[in-house]
Amino acid sequence: MDLLECRKLTKYFPIKSFFRQIGKVHAVEEVDLTVPVGQTVGLVGESGCGKTTLARTLLLLIRPTSGEILYNGQDLFKLTKKELKAFRRDTAIVFQDPYSSLDPRMLIADVVGEPLSIHGIAHGEDRDDVVLDLLEKVGLKTEHLYRYPHEFSGGQRQRLAIARALAGDPKFILLDEATSALDVSVQAKILNMLNRLKAELGLTYMFISHDLSVVRHLSNRIGVMYLGRMVEFGTREQVFDNPVHPYTKGLMLASPSLDPDARYRPREVTLEGEVPSAINPPAGCRFHPRCPQKFDACSNTSPELVDVGDGHLVSCHIDSGT
Amino acid sequence: MEEKERLLIVDKLRTQFFTYGGVVEALDEVCFEIYEGEIFGLVGESGCGKSVTASSILGLVAKPGKVISGSVLLNGEDLLAKSQQEMNKVRGSRISIIFQDPTSSLNPLFRIGYQVAEPYIYHQKKQKKLAIAEATSILETTGLPDSADKAKNYPHELSGGMRQRAMIAMALTCQPDLLIADEPTTNLDVTIERQILDLVKALQADFGTSVLWITHDMAVIAQICDRVAVMYAGNIVEKTDVRTLFRNPKHPYTVQLLQAIPSAASSGGDLEEIPGSVPRLIRPPTGCRFHPRCDHAASVCSEIKPEEIALEPGHTVACHLYERVEEGP
Numbered sequence: 301m302d303l304l305e306c307r308k309l310t311k312y313f314p315i316k317s318f319f320r321q322i323g324k325v326h327a328v329e330e331v332d333l334t335v336p337v338g339q340t341v342g343l344v345g346e347s348g349c350g351k352t353t354l355a356r357t358l359l360l361l362i363r364p365t366s367g368e369i370l371y372n373g374q375d376l377f378k379l380t381k382k383e384l385k386a387f388r389r390d391t392a393i394v395f396q397d398p399y400s401s402l403d404p405r406m407l408i409a410d411v412v413g414e415p416l417s418i419h420g421i422a423h424g425e426d427r428d429d430v431v432l433d434l435l436e437k438v439g440l441k442t443e444h445l446y447r448y449p450h451e452f453s454g455g456q457r458q459r460l461a462i463a464r465a466l467a468g469d470p471k472f473i474l475l476d477e478a479t480s481a482l483d484v485s486v487q488a489k490i491l492n493m494l495n496r497l498k499a500e501l502g503l504t505y506m507f508i509s510h511d512l513s514v515v516r517h518l519s520n521r522i523g524v525m526y527l528g529r530m531v532e533f534g535t536r537e538q539v540f541d542n543p544v545h546p547y548t549k550g551l552m553l554a555s556p557s558l559d560p561d562a563r564y565r566p567r568e569v570t571l572e573g574e575v576p577s578a579i580n581p582p583a584g585c586r587f588h589p590r591c592p593q594k595f596d597a598c599s600n601t602s603p604e605l606v607d608v609g610d611g612h613l614v615s616c617h618i619d620s621g622t
Numbered sequence: 623m624e625e626k627e628r629l630l631i632v633d634k635l636r637t638q639f640f641t642y643g644g645v646v647e648a649l650d651e652v653c654f655e656i657y658e659g660e661i662f663g664l665v666g667e668s669g670c671g672k673s674v675t676a677s678s679i680l681g682l683v684a685k686p687g688k689v690i691s692g693s694v695l696l697n698g699e700d701l702l703a704k705s706q707q708e709m710n711k712v713r714g715s716r717i718s719i720i721f722q723d724p725t726s727s728l729n730p731l732f733r734i735g736y737q738v739a740e741p742y743i744y745h746q747k748k749q750k751k752l753a754i755a756e757a758t759s760i761l762e763t764t765g766l767p768d769s770a771d772k773a774k775n776y777p778h779e780l781s782g783g784m785r786q787r788a789m790i791a792m793a794l795t796c797q798p799d800l801l802i803a804d805e806p807t808t809n810l811d812v813t814i815e816r817q818i819l820d821l822v823k824a825l826q827a828d829f830g831t832s833v834l835w836i837t838h839d840m841a842v843i844a845q846i847c848d849r850v851a852v853m854y855a856g857n858i859v860e861k862t863d864v865r866t867l868f869r870n871p872k873h874p875y876t877v878q879l880l881q882a883i884p885s886a887a888s889s890g891g892d893l894e895e896i897p898g899s900v901p902r903l904i905r906p907p908t909g910c911r912f913h914p915r916c917d918h919a920a921s922v923c924s925e926i927k928p929e930e931i932a933l934e935p936g937h938t939v940a941c942h943l944y945e946r947v948e949e950g951p
Contacts, residue, residue: 346811346813346814483668483900484667484838484840484879484882484883485667485879485882485895485896486899487884489895491884491893492892492895510811512812513841513884513885513886516884516885516889517884517885517888517889517893518884536889550813551812553816554812554813554815555816555841556812556815556839556844556845557841557844557845558841558844558880558883558885559844559868560844560864560865560867560868562844563845563846570816571813571816571817572817574781574784574814575811
């Protein structure tokens with residue numbers, strides 16, 4: 301059963317100059333993705349690859365240029381206003397930087413309680429009781445209720461952001477680089493808490509990160525993105541233990557390992573150069589200018605995302621047999 | 623290791639910040655040494671004093687901070703005894719530094735080529751044109767594509783990875799004895815980070831420069847450093863070669879920190895948590911600063927500050943556990 305699904309999802313951002321459109325940023329292009337109920341889907345890729353745009357488009361925070369999004373089998377674009385509000389209650393986001401995602405002028409009771417008022421879940425003193433329950437869930441205390449965000453450390457603020465996300469009793473939480481700004485010892489606590497909450501509340505997560513080890517730790521399924529395209533998608537074991545796409549391989553090998561002897565091992569793929577601009581992306585396969593295994597077809601036709609076995613999807617000419 | 627000369631000796635360095643809230647004891651008797659031609663890692667979580675160590679070495683601790691005591695010997699000369707004018711001759715020529723954020727450390731109003739050439743003009747009194755030509759060639763050794771064109775660009779026209787390459791070029795212009803790299807790859811994507819790590823390793827081998835690599839990322843330490851010191855709340859708690867640190871860590875903090883990092887083995891399960899949080903350094907915990915969070919804490923830990931003990935040659939730990947019993951946890 302899939303909670304969220306998108307087909308051929310595309311988002312272009314227009315670039316305007318003197319009231320005329322002079323170009324577009326190809327942020328996300330023809331991405332197919334399914335998020336099964338109760339799973340954690342990880343999205344990895346370098347900055348500017350479209351991870352965040354894809355995720356925000358899925359939650360309809362950004363209107364896609366084209367494509368379809370299904371939530372519980374329903375087309376999101378055909379929802380009535382009332383149904384859309386219910387969808388908003390079912391979904392929540394935790395952002396990367398807890399210093400800018402919490403309003404500095406709001407008390408914690410209001411920061412966490414705001415969604416409760418908006419969705420008419422609880423009011424007045426009842427609301428404070430619900431907020432206290434939420435704070436308890438994320439490991440904060442009663443005395444924190446009437447404080448301001450600046451009185452909390454980074455890890456505690458991220459707990460607050462999670463409490464706020466949990467307020468509407470959501471089914472799906474988007475974690476956009478939620479632990480990237482934290483120290484490892486704090487990150488470990490937040491990751492453990494996320495796993496606990498997921499099991500207790502039956503949540504589904506989408507976890508975006510540039511840190512491969514964190515994505516590997518938390519996710520059941522992983523999507524690898526490059527310049528707006530999904531290049532590989534599969535289970536944790538498929539993507540991490542048997543990566544197929546040359547970009548995925550390069551990314552895995554580039555990511556520093558905790559084994560001090562790894563530096564002496566020869567690397568199968570080394571990625572040279574930098575990610576090209578998304579305004580004029582390369583023709584054919586987006587990755588071909590940096591690909592060590594490219595051939596003629598790569599610069600002409602864009603490879604389709606095909607199943608190479610057991611739902612392991614790869615978008616590369618080498619493995620599609622062309 | 624015995625044959626190598628000690629390039630930098632930092633001894634009992636104590637730096638404090640006199641704020642309105644009280645005295646922040648940022649560094650508490652930090653001791654380490656860097657040998658010639660090695661990459662020495664300094665690792666720890668935010669606020670543990672890594673960057674303060676770097677600014678103390680360079681004499682760049684700004685008010686209300688002050689180096690209280692200790693010594694920093696570079697080839698036997700005490701840097702802390704030097705005046706600011708004398709230090710100006712050291713910085714950029716004998717010791718140089720690469721910062722985390724190349725965007726804010728490059729001047730947006732000057733071309734890349736001129737900024738990289740500045741150490742030549744200032745320290746070696748070269749002519750501007752000649753200096754810029756040399757800067758262009760050093761930019762090329764750092765792997766900046768089309769370096770002659772890029773030297774004429776302004777910082778905003780370059781990507782983050784290219785700016786960091788320019789910073790590295792600038793740091794290497796005068797062939798310094800010591801290069802301090804303060805989290806130089808933290809803002810970069812993994813593939814660019816890998817390119818920069820490879821570059822620094824290659825240049826370090828070519829120039830024979832010693833490197834002090836400051837980071838919070840244990841994986842980067844594993845990939846680039848020869849020896850490592852682990853810092854916690856202004857103290858160095860463990861100091862050893864990189865293999866021993868990952869294979870046989872001794873200090874309880876090091877052990878727990880390494881277990882808190884997500885890895886292939888931890889997938890799907892829970893990570894080890896260190897109870898509590900990093901203490902404030904205004905009136906830090908007495909005795910061992912880690913004792914309130916330590917599983918092995920005994921009464922002596924809250925009373926007496928542990929001395930550094932050598933377990934093996936080149937492996938020191940500051941923990942009472944290793945005075946009381948021979949075997950570790």
